[in-house]
Amino acid sequence: MSEHFYTVASDSETTGEDKPQPSFPDVAIGIDIGTSKCSVAVWNGNQVELLKNTRNQKGMRSYVMFKDDTLSAGVTGAAARENGHEERDILSGSAIFNMKRLIGRMDTDEVVQASKSLPFLVQTLGIGVRPFIAALVNNMWRSTTPEEVLAIFLLELKALVEMHLKHPVRNAVLTIPVSFSRFQQTRIERACAMAGLHALRLMPEPTAVALLYAQQQQQLMHDNMGSGTEKIALIFNMGAGYCDAAVAATAGGVSQIRALSGCTVGGEDILQNIMRHVLPSFDNLYAGQTMDRIRSIGLLRIATQDAIHKLAYQDNVEVNVDLGNGHKVSKVLDHPEFEQVNRAIFEKCENIINQCLIDAKLVPEDINDVILVGGCSKIPRIRSLVLGLCKKEISYKNIDALEAAVSGAALEGAIASGVTDPSGSLDLLTIQATPMNLGIRADSDIFAAIIPRNTTVPARRDMLFTTTHDNQTEALIAVYEGEGERAEDNHLLGYFKITGIPAAPKGTVEISVCMDIDASNVLRVFAGVVKPQGPAVPPFIEVRMPTLDDGHGWCGQALAKTYGKTLDLAVLPKKLQP
Amino acid sequence: MAESHPSPGGQATYKQDRHGRQRLTHHLFCILPPIPLPSFPNHSPQLRSACCFSLRLMISAPLLRVPAAPNRAAVGAPFRLRAPPSSSGSRPSNARCAAPPQAAAAAAAAAAATPYDVLGLRAGATAREIKAAYRRLARERHPDAAPGAAAAEFVRLHDAYATLSDPDSRARYDRAAVPAQRPRPGWAAARPRRTWETDQCW
Numbered sequence: 066m067s068e069h070f071y072t073v074a075s076d077s078e079t080t081g082e083d084k085p086q087p088s089f090p091d092v093a094i095g096i097d098i099g100t101s102k103c104s105v106a107v108w109n110g111n112q113v114e115l116l117k118n119t120r121n122q123k124g125m126r127s128y129v130m131f132k133d134d135t136l137s138a139g140v141t142g143a144a145a146r147e148n149g150h151e152e153r154d155i156l157s158g159s160a161i162f163n164m165k166r167l168i169g170r171m172d173t174d175e176v177v178q179a180s181k182s183l184p185f186l187v188q189t190l191g192i193g194v195r196p197f198i199a200a201l202v203n204n205m206w207r208s209t210t211p212e213e214v215l216a217i218f219l220l221e222l223k224a225l226v227e228m229h230l231k232h233p234v235r236n237a238v239l240t241i242p243v244s245f246s247r248f249q250q251t252r253i254e255r256a257c258a259m260a261g262l263h264a265l266r267l268m269p270e271p272t273a274v275a276l277l278y279a280q281q282q283q284q285l286m287h288d289n290m291g292s293g294t295e296k297i298a299l300i301f302n303m304g305a306g307y308c309d310a311a312v313a314a315t316a317g318g319v320s321q322i323r324a325l326s327g328c329t330v331g332g333e334d335i336l337q338n339i340m341r342h343v344l345p346s347f348d349n350l351y352a353g354q355t356m357d358r359i360r361s362i363g364l365l366r367i368a369t370q371d372a373i374h375k376l377a378y379q380d381n382v383e384v385n386v387d388l389g390n391g392h393k394v395s396k397v398l399d400h401p402e403f404e405q406v407n408r409a410i411f412e413k414c415e416n417i418i419n420q421c422l423i424d425a426k427l428v429p430e431d432i433n434d435v436i437l438v439g440g441c442s443k444i445p446r447i448r449s450l451v452l453g454l455c456k457k458e459i460s461y462k463n464i465d466a467l468e469a470a471v472s473g474a475a476l477e478g479a480i481a482s483g484v485t486d487p488s489g490s491l492d493l494l495t496i497q498a499t500p501m502n503l504g505i506r507a508d509s510d511i512f513a514a515i516i517p518r519n520t521t522v523p524a525r526r527d528m529l530f531t532t533t534h535d536n537q538t539e540a541l542i543a544v545y546e547g548e549g550e551r552a553e554d555n556h557l558l559g560y561f562k563i564t565g566i567p568a569a570p571k572g573t574v575e576i577s578v579c580m581d582i583d584a585s586n587v588l589r590v591f592a593g594v595v596k597p598q599g600p601a602v603p604p605f606i607e608v609r610m611p612t613l614d615d616g617h618g619w620c621g622q623a624l625a626k627t628y629g630k631t632l633d634l635a636v637l638p639k640k641l642q643p
Numbered sequence: 644m645a646e647s648h649p650s651p652g653g654q655a656t657y658k659q660d661r662h663g664r665q666r667l668t669h670h671l672f673c674i675l676p677p678i679p680l681p682s683f684p685n686h687s688p689q690l691r692s693a694c695c696f697s698l699r700l701m702i703s704a705p706l707l708r709v710p711a712a713p714n715r716a717a718v719g720a721p722f723r724l725r726a727p728p729s730s731s732g733s734r735p736s737n738a739r740c741a742a743p744p745q746a747a748a749a750a751a752a753a754a755a756a757t758p759y760d761v762l763g764l765r766a767g768a769t770a771r772e773i774k775a776a777y778r779r780l781a782r783e784r785h786p787d788a789a790p791g792a793a794a795a796e797f798v799r800l801h802d803a804y805a806t807l808s809d810p811d812s813r814a815r816y817d818r819a820a821v822p823a824q825r826p827r828p829g830w831a832a833a834r835p836r837r838t839w840e841t842d843q844c845w
Contacts, residue, residue, distance in 0.1 A: 295774060319778040426809075481787070494788045496781060496801075521801045523786065523794035583794050584786035 092482045093236035093265045094226055095273075095474030098215065098253075100165045100306030100331060101440065103127045103140070104471040105222055107230065108479035111486065113472045116229050124467060125222075128155050128162035129214045131200035131207055140221035152370075156363030158184045158201035158356075161214045163333065165242075166306040168211040168256070169249030171619075172196040176329050179337065182347075184359045193619035201359075212252050216259035223260055236265045238478040240470045242307035243269045243327025243500045246546055246556040247588060248611050265481055267586070269500060271300040271311035272322055273473025274438050274464065276495050278313065279320035280476060281463055284490065286317075297323075297427065298434045298461070301418065301451045302470065303441035305332040310417045312425040312432075318493045324424035324519050325500040326417040330410050332373075332441045340369050342406045343384050343396045350392065361388040368394070376403055377443045404446050411450055418454050424519050429454065434461040438469045497522045503580055503588065505530075506543040506552035507634045510625065515580045518548070522586060527579035529595070529637040536568040541632035542578060542592050543624055544610050557621040559612030562632065563592055565603035575637060758803035758816065766817070770808070777804040 095106045095113070102124035106115045115123045118140055126139035139155075139162075155162055163180060170177050172189035177196045180187045186206050188197035199206035226234050239253060250267050257264040268276075278298050295316040302309045309327035313320050341347045344365060350358075368386035375382045381399035388394065404411065422429065437460045441447055452460060465472075480491050498521055504514035507530055515528045532540065540563045547555030566574055575596035581589045593605030613620065759766055762776040777800065782788050784797045807813045 316774070317778055319781055321778075321781075483790075494782055494785055496785065521805075523798055525795070525798055581794075584797075 091236070092484055093238050093478030094234055095471050095476070095478045096219070096222065096237050096239045097270070097273075097471035097474060098165055098218075098239060099124075099127055099304055099440075100163055100333060101127060101304065102467075103218065103222065104468065105226055106468075106471045106475035107226065108475055108484060108491075111488075112490075113475045113479075115468055115471065116226060118225055126151065126155065126162075127164065127218060128160045129164075129217045130154065130160045131202045131209070132159060133202065136217050138218040138221040140218065140225050152367055153363060156184045156359070156366055158186075158359045161185050161198065161200050161209060161211075163306065164211040164214045164218075166329070166333065167196070167198065168215060169246065169252035170196070179334070182337065182340075182362065184363055186354060193622065212256045212259065215253070215256035219256060219260035219262060223262055235261075235263055236478070236482065237262045238266045238268060238474045238481065239264055240270045240273045240474050241267045242329075243271065243309040243311070243325045244307060244329055245269075246501070247558055248546075248556055248613060251611055266477060268474055268477055269309065269311070269325060269327075269497075270302050270304075270307075270438075270470045271309045271325065272313070272495060272497060273471075273477065274300045274302065274436060274469045275311060275313035275315070275320050275322065275473070276476050276493060277464060277469055277473040278434070278436060278461070279315045279318060279493050279495070280490060282315050283318040283493065287489065296433045297431055298436055299418070299421070299432045299451075299455055300436045300438065301414075301442065301447075302439040303331060303414065303447060304439040305441070307331050308414055308417065308439075308441070310421040312421050312427060318489075319496065320493070321496040321521075322498040322519075323427070324421045325498055326420045326424065327500065328413050328417055330413050334410055335373060335407050335441070335444075336366065336369055338406050338410070339373060339398070339403070340365055342402075343369065343394050343398070344388075344392075357390060361390070361392065364388055365394065372398055373403075373444075376400065377445060400445070407446075411446060414447065414450060415454060418451060422454075429456040432457065436461045436464055436469075438464065438466045440467065442466050497586070499524065499582060501546050502548060502555075503544070503546050503558075503582075504528075505578055505590075505634070506541075506545060506625075507636045508533075509629060509633055510551050510553060511636070512545055512547070512550060512552045512555055513636050515578060516582065520582075522582050523584045525579065525581045527577050527591075530576045530578060530634040531637045532566065532569070532571050532574045532576075533633045533635050534631070535571050537571065537574075537632075538566045538568060539564045539632050540566060540576060540634050541624065541628050542590065542634075543621070544590055544608075553621060553625070557613060557624075558588075558610045559590075559608065560624060561590075561592075561606060561608050561612075563594070563603065563606060565601075566594055567597055567601050569597070572635070576634060757820065758806045761800055761803035762807065764807075766820075768807075770810075773804065773807045777801075777808070 092108055097104050097106075103126075104115060104124050106113050108114075117123055118125050120141070128139045130137050130139075139151075154160065162185075163183060166176050167180060167187070171193045172195065173191055173193050177187065177189060180196075181189070185201065186197070186199040188199075195210070197208060198210060199208045201207075223234055237257065239257070241250060241253060245253075245267075253267060254264045275298065278300070282296055295314055297312065297314050300309075300311045300313065302311075306329070307327060308330050309325070311325045312323040314323055315321075340362075344350070347365075350361075364386055365388060368384050372382045372384045376398065381397055384394055384396050384398060386394050432455045435452055435455045435457045437448060437451060442451075443466065448460065452458065476491070476493070477495070480493060485491055498519045499516060500518060502512070502514035502518050503516040504512050507513040513528065513530075516524055516526045520526070530540075541560060542563060543552065543560040544558045545552050545555035546558055549555045563576060566576070573596075574594060577591075577593060577595045579591040581591065583589075588610045590608045590610055591605055592608075594602045759768065762768075762773060762780065764772055764776055768776070780800050781797070784792050784800050786792050786794050786797060805812070806816050
């Protein structure tokens, strides 16, 4: 099919393929922004429909190409010369990709550090500020940000949807990795806003899959095929950038997320491991960002990627590529070697599944279905690992590994937009859970978790704290999110001060910190003095989190250094709590 | 929506019926005044609210505790007063039905109940019945499923479910509640609730 540009909000110039769509102007669309590929789906009135771009692709490569004064995203692929050369163009340094891995991360983050071998420029100072990211335009590095890149991509995606639906689109449900911090979620929301989209919901990817599963189970029950009893599914999702697991219990169209866990490993890490394995001098050879280096790494990347894909279907594969400047790679790779090289990644996958089962208080025998989704779920070792841990022979069949997340997001979009379906296929409810601990810093550098991970949302929890000095009149509430025991090991979401605490000996004042997550997943922190009481006590403070905009690593250290001792709080021991 | 889906468990006790009716009034109170429910004791609203907010503390705390602070209600109070605005989210459909004042009263009344009452079950309910009741009520009380429902109402339902779905915490709860029931078996429905409230005042 020949390539053509579409025009926004115009009904002309449509090809014969376009059928008139029933119009649901307020229905939120579902978007799966993948590290490698993006897809978009809509509820078309009786089912979820994945949209294709002008090149007939459902999965569109996630990148934005910078050229002179024009920017173009991978939705249309218009920037690439031809289909066959798209990948090479992406790796020329002029395109920014992997924005889902980089968004909302500071330069101390190991994911950002690992991105420095990408063809575009990722510069780090290692002090907890934004990395410097730039694309090569006419032999100059032009700076950009992951949010900006994502926004350009979403803008093109929005135009594609509007062309199909023939009406403007405003609301979207987007899927995100489980391990995304609340700060990263705000970055996604900002990118959406820049593209003129309102992020109605951000759904952890495996919970979107769980919703699709719940719909299928409900359908089976309507057809009198299902037993109507509770079914427990373990969902394992591994894409290019992230790896997530979830346990969902489903019955009667209600699916309860029992546990969630995720980490930042994915196909990109496997690719980099293999690249370093087939070319041991990789890091020495390509230390500087020169044109030669970009070209060579691009060639190696394409060859390695190809080999990994082939290895999913055959016993061994030969990586054979001339990198120029006298460097040649010629290596046969088989499964045992592949698994050995990526052992650490597979261990992480095992860990998150085991963690998920422990948190859900389940044993492998309790699992009814194992659902494998994401690009990496095609890797034989990943399949055998997940099925082995769940003691299953086969995985659940009725879900497409690459389309599940976006389909779930589109379902949620329809449900959240208030669409009902006479056949009952939208009569679904997902009871979500928080993927990470939320708490504050106390006792110098301890992370006191107030809402533990896997708490059902909406949730409201409180905890009592006390002063650490005599006559302490102010206290700093620094809100963190994460799994670390020390506050510094977690993501700082924001901070505020409680002032006017009545003068009293240390340990006698009681300060309550309450955290509330509402059904829209908005986090609010309420804090104030509860003892002593009286008119002398300052009013409570309510803060919507996250408040931080940038550079939270830097900021956390500065806070600890400047105020750590003077404005510290201590967790009130349980025995003293009323 | 929920009315058209009978509970998968299908074990209708009179308490479930009662709860069903309570829910029905909840849906219709835009038109009709709520039907007074005789089984709710007529305590002061403050006490009820205080109890509802310390529900979680009761669940997580060891039950055999020495009475300590008499101002439990005072600790809970600031949160009751500062509860965030109806956190029903950004769904467009939510705008059409804001929670009327009766909803708060009904919620407060429900809060004074035992976890069994919240789920509309008898004390000896099976794990399956508990799950089925939770799912059925979640469809009515979750802010996603019932536009206009207060998040606090679902939090209460989930807390009750969390207490009863875990065998250990259920056993702990039952141990604490059963002796109080024994003296007047005829009041079985009301007694555990009384005990619960007494606990809050410790």
